[in-house]
Every structure is written in structure tokens, then in C-alpha cells.
Amino acid sequence: MKFDLLSTDINSKARAGEITTDHGKIETPIFMPVGTIATVKGVHQKELKEEINPDIILGNTYHLYLKPKTEILRKAGGIHKFMNWDRNILTDSGGYQVYSLSANRKIKEEGVKFKSHIDGSYHFFTPENVMEIQRTIGADIIMAFDECTPYPCDYRYAKKSMHMTHRWLDRCIKHFEKTPPLYGYEQSLFPIVQGSTYKDLRRQSAEYIANAGAVGNAIGGLSVGEPAEEMYAMTEVVTEILPEDKPRYLMGVGTPINILENIALGVDMFDCVMPTRNGRNGMLFTAHGTINIKNKKWEDDFSAIDDMAITWVDTEYSKAYLRHLFTVNEMLGRQIATIHNLGFYLWLVREARKHILAGDFRVWKDMMVKQMDKRL
Structure with a gap:
């Protein structure tokens, strides 16, 4: 993956850039329509391409893992062929979905045990198998496995969770590097900044993620009910630290106003x-x-x-x-x-x-x- 920063606004941190992958170019800033289970709800692929015309859409590892299941996606030749989409796809690792299953999951250092919302069966996600699942799904950009903390969140818990997310990132990177892509095109791994709404934790996490040297970086945990002012404050802290020559993705955000305000803070990619x-x-x-x-x-x-x-x-x-x-x-x-x-x-x-x-x-x-x- 390649990112070219073309211009920065003189009165804000807003950026115009271009991401290039094996499935084509993505002009930034960009909004990614959410196609959670290999479909953007209510929209035919023809309408999606010709009317809405996004350079990239988003799928979700948790949901695709449960249905249609990864073995079906492997047999199809990956998610692009399965859903007949020849442009870019990004997959969220499932960390947010695991967060939303708070009553039906157990988090520990090794990974997360959770109960399927479909049939009640139990499953276990680890940084390693989430990398394998996303290799099998075949998205162009894949996300590291993280824990998304709730809002409000106790400082001690936020700090403990952030450090575990960093350790999980190290395991994701290690496993990603030793598992080749399956379908003849490259995949890129983005790590995720966490730290709830605490500036010192956000700084610490942004520095850790920046030092990981990934081709792009994401900001998580800022679409969980916090006031917009908190979101903007945390985004500003993080974009001051994340490298300028890498795309920045703010996960799960948001209203049209949220998107414009975060573009002004230096964010390049959005989904909601x-x-x-x-x-x-x-x-x-x-x-x-x-x-x-x-x-x-x-x-x-x-x-x-x-x-x-x-x-x-x-x-x-x-x-x-x-x-x-x-x-x-x-x-x-x-x-x-x-x-x-x-x-x-x-x-x-x-x-x-x-x-x-x-x-x-x-x-x-x-x-x-x-x-x-x-x-x-």
C-alpha cells in the first residue's frame, strides 16, 4: 500500500491524499460505506458502484466469521469475488463487536471468548486467529485485534486495556508477517490507538502505534457514547502524534458534522x-x-x-x-x-x-x- 499526501489546508490540519492498493486508488478524505456481512444493506452492487461510487467499503470480521463462515469465503476466492466487488475493502477485526457483546464475552490476555448472537455457540478470538481469519476473508486493509473500552471508563481499566491492546498488536504483527496473503494481492495491517477519553493514555497509545511503523493507523474507541467535544479533543491529541505520511482512520464516526470536524483535525478515513x-x-x-x-x-x-x-x-x-x-x-x-x-x-x-x-x-x-x- 502507498499513501501520497497531496495537500494540507493552510487554516486547519485537513489533508487531501491518495491511497493506492492492488485494488485501485482511494482518494482521501474518504467515507467507507459499511457492508458488515458482505453487503451494504438495501443497495445493489450496481447502485453502489454507479450512484454512490465509493473507492472502498467496509466489512466485519466477527460477522463474516459467523456467516457465511471463512471456509465459504476461501472457496469463493475471497470476499471480493464472493460479493462481486472489484474495488477496495477494509475489515474491522471484530474488537468493537466483542465490546458490544459485554454480557456474553470474557476477555483475558490470551484473547476473548464470546457467545454467538446467532445461535449461542461459543468461540474464541486471539490476535493470531483474527489475523488468519482476515487473511482468509481477503480484505485489502485489515485491522489489528484490540479491546474497545466503553464510555465512561475508569482510568485504571482504560490503562490496563490499552496496554493489553498494545501487547495484542505485537502478536498481530508477528503473526501477520508469517502468514502470506491467499489470493494474489497484498494486504495491509493497521494498528488501533486506544486510551478512552484520557489525554495521557491517548498520547501514550498514539506513540506506541506510531512506533509500530505500520503503513496506516487507526483511532478506536471514540464512537461509544462520549460527547462530541471529547471525541474532537482525543482526535486532536492523537493526530498530533501519528505520522503525517500515513493515512489516519477514525473508526465508527459519525454524523456529517463529526466527519467534517475530524477532517479538520487531520483524519483521512471514516466509516459509520x-x-x-x-x-x-x-x-x-x-x-x-x-x-x-x-x-x-x-x-x-x-x-x-x-x-x-x-x-x-x-x-x-x-x-x-x-x-x-x-x-x-x-x-x-x-x-x-x-x-x-x-x-x-x-x-x-x-x-x-x-x-x-x-x-x-x-x-x-x-x-x-x-x-x-x-x-x-
Whole structure:
């Protein structure tokens, strides 16, 4: 993997860059649609490629390990062939999912024993077998196995967990280096900064991760319920330390405003279920604010969903029609809202890139944040 830093905004730390892998180029900053189980919910691959057009999408090791199971992915020739996706894929290691199973898992130095949410069977993840699982899945970028701490988190626990994450990283790197890729293209391993919302722990973790010398680095544990101000403060601490010549990935974040503010702090890559999950529940993100399409006010509004026309659905359907689809629980409504939201998120990061390259990102960002912070 190669990363070229093309430009940095003069009034912020926002960066425009380009990641190159064996599956093509990724222009940064980038938002990665979440395809947890080898599909972005509600979107055909044709629509994903032609309308939303992301350079990279995200899958999840925990979910893919349970279904369809790694032996199926191996027989298919890896996740790209399995889901017919010829662009980049990143897999999260499953650390966040293990965190979310707090009532059904046990963490110890060797790894994590957890209970499947599907059938109640027990499984054990270690840094070593998570590397093997991700080799078998075959994503271009894979994540080190870490522990994602909750918010709020006791300082002593956060510190203990951070050090264990660092030890797990050493084991991940060692095992990654002795297990070759399976499908004829290279894979890259990103370590993850932890440390909860404690600045000294975040600094310590960022220094450890920076010293690991990986081709890219991630920031974890900042989408678990902490206030946005805490998120921004921790991101700023970490981006001051992580190397400038490596891409920086903030995991699980977030709202359109969160994304713009973190771009301004020097983050390059994002993922979040928000555009798809909120879309399925009738919330539309736009450049002028958010729309709850289920609201009665849209019942007889026959204007386009979004006159910016970022994707074809925006002008093909009216707000009144989309509201009708939600009120009668028609699947098409959820699909339309999902396509719109994903299209908007990709438009947003690409506009941010344009303004970074043009040198006026800060002014544009402040204007967009003010506009988007409205309920329509």
C-alpha cells in the first residue's frame, strides 16, 4: 500500500491524499460505506458502484466469521469475488463487536471468548486467529485485534486495556508477517490507538502505534457514547502524534458534522452505519439539515427529495411519495433513503477534498457545519 499526501489546508490540519492498493486508488478524505456481512444493506452492487461510487467499503470480521463462515469465503476466492466487488475493502477485526457483546464475552490476555448472537455457540478470538481469519476473508486493509473500552471508563481499566491492546498488536504483527496473503494481492495491517477519553493514555497509545511503523493507523474507541467535544479533543491529541505520511482512520464516526470536524483535525478515513441505519428509519441527511421523512409535514410536499440531485433517487421521487412508502412500511422507502444518505456522505467528503485542494476548506467547513446543524 502507498499513501501520497497531496495537500494540507493552510487554516486547519485537513489533508487531501491518495491511497493506492492492488485494488485501485482511494482518494482521501474518504467515507467507507459499511457492508458488515458482505453487503451494504438495501443497495445493489450496481447502485453502489454507479450512484454512490465509493473507492472502498467496509466489512466485519466477527460477522463474516459467523456467516457465511471463512471456509465459504476461501472457496469463493475471497470476499471480493464472493460479493462481486472489484474495488477496495477494509475489515474491522471484530474488537468493537466483542465490546458490544459485554454480557456474553470474557476477555483475558490470551484473547476473548464470546457467545454467538446467532445461535449461542461459543468461540474464541486471539490476535493470531483474527489475523488468519482476515487473511482468509481477503480484505485489502485489515485491522489489528484490540479491546474497545466503553464510555465512561475508569482510568485504571482504560490503562490496563490499552496496554493489553498494545501487547495484542505485537502478536498481530508477528503473526501477520508469517502468514502470506491467499489470493494474489497484498494486504495491509493497521494498528488501533486506544486510551478512552484520557489525554495521557491517548498520547501514550498514539506513540506506541506510531512506533509500530505500520503503513496506516487507526483511532478506536471514540464512537461509544462520549460527547462530541471529547471525541474532537482525543482526535486532536492523537493526530498530533501519528505520522503525517500515513493515512489516519477514525473508526465508527459519525454524523456529517463529526466527519467534517475530524477532517479538520487531520483524519483521512471514516466509516459509520449512520447513513444506512438512519436512512432505514426515515432520517435523511442533506446539506441544509436533517429531514425526518415520517413527519406529517411532508405528507403533501411534492418537491424532490433533495434538489441537489446527488443521486438519481433525489429527483426521481418526491418527499410526499417517500413519506408514503415509510407509512405503509414498503421496502422501497428504506432503499431510497439509504441510497440518498450514502450518496450524500460520499459527496460531502469529496467536496471537502475539493476545498482542501483549493485552499478554502476552513471557510467552507464552517459554513457547512452551520447549515447541517438544523432539523428541517
